[in-house]
Amino acid sequence: MHRIFICAGFAALTVWSQVSAAAQPHPGRLLASNCFQCHGTDGRKGFEELAGKSSSSIYEEMKEMQTKAADKNIMNAHARGFSDNEIWLIADYFSKVSR
């Protein structure tokens, strides 16, 4: 009898931890919110749709823009503000948003 209760407790805990894990926001969302102003909320309906783009293409574009003249294009300036790790988090976030 005890065993049944322990099993039920474990099952409930497992379900709870999965539900709470799913409710955690993606770690790149707050960083990506910097982009929403121009690229639309969640990267939809702004300049250059970022939603659903591959993370590697967003990453490569950001790295390329970091090397270009910051006073010539708003993105070149913007890209410089982020570390490689932050760019990966942002790129991963947008790649997982459905279009």
Ligand code: HEC
């Ligand atoms: C102030 C407005 C603004 C903000 C904020 C902004 N962008 Fe942009 N972004 C643009 C514009 C405008 C373009 C188009 C630039 C062009 O074609 O010359 C662009 C283009 C891009 C491109 C495509 C580049 C290409 O050549 O295809 C990527 C990728 C991108 N932005 C990522 C981001 C990310 C990631 C963020 C947030 C960290 C961000 N942008 C924030 C305005 C903005």
